[in-house]
Every structure is written in structure tokens, then in C-alpha cells.
Amino acid sequence: MPKKRLKGIVVSDKMQKTVVVKVERIKAHPKYKRRYKISKNYKAHDEKQIFKTGDRIIIEECRPISRHKRWRVVKQEIDNKKQETVNNKQEAENKKQETE
Secondary structure, eight states, X not given: OOOOEEEEEXXXXXXXXXXXEEEEXXXXXXXXXXXXXXXEEEEEEOTTOOOOTTOEEEEEEOSOOSSSOOEEEEEEOOOXXXXXXXXXXXXXXXXXXXXX
């Protein structure tokens, strides 16, 4: 059975090798069918401590690591705008290296 994966935003990175990730989902009211957001915080294992507050990441289910940690960080989710800026910076660096 595949492991669950969730997308969320890092809320806190103050602990060692642990980040708190806020995951939002949309739920419909059973009677009135109105949709509303529900958020839940998960503690995820971040071995290298590279993720900071505000990063969008993907977490995956794993074996219990500690009392509250049952998730680990898989990778960072990159927005299209951020990806474009990263690509532009890399292209600029490549042009500088070619001219030297």
C-alpha cells in the first residue's frame, strides 16, 4: 500500500530536526453542503534542517520516529514563479561564466 503524501506550509522550524507543517483541506458540511477549510498541524522529520518557515513542502507517512513524529519531509514544492526566478539566476550565472 502506498504511503500517504500531504502538501503543506512550514509553520515552525524551532525544534532540532523537526518542522511543524500546516496542512489545509476543504470539507463539506454534511447537511448544508457548505465548504470550509480545516487545517491540521503535523510534526515532520527534517534531517538536514534545510526547510524554513513559509516553505511549501511535501511530507510522507513513515514509521514512528518519536512520540509525535510520524511524517518525514520528502521535498520542497516549487511554485512556477519561484522556478522562473531560479532558472533566470542560473542562466545569468552561466552567461557570466561563458564571458569569463
